[in-house]
Amino acid sequence: MQCYYCGKEMVPSTTRRGVTRVKEAQTKDHKIPKCRGGSLAQNNTVLACAGCNEEKGQLTADEYILVLGYRKVLRLNRYYRTIVPNWVL
């Protein structure tokens, strides 16, 4: 199973005590968080790694995907700057 957001391969989420702190642990995420009116219905949930789920917090899936996309652009920008010194995005 891969994380809906980052695509990372996940590991089963439960240890014997039902608690795990592994970032790659598989969790169920509400695309629209409950606190923002999201439902508990199946079509509002996706499987996400614990790291993404925790970081996403109260953002909706769309908002969090924008954040991830923005980070990718920043990384690319930094990379281009190492090749083209006056690169401006």
Ligand SMILES: [Zn+2]
């Ligand atoms: Zn993830």
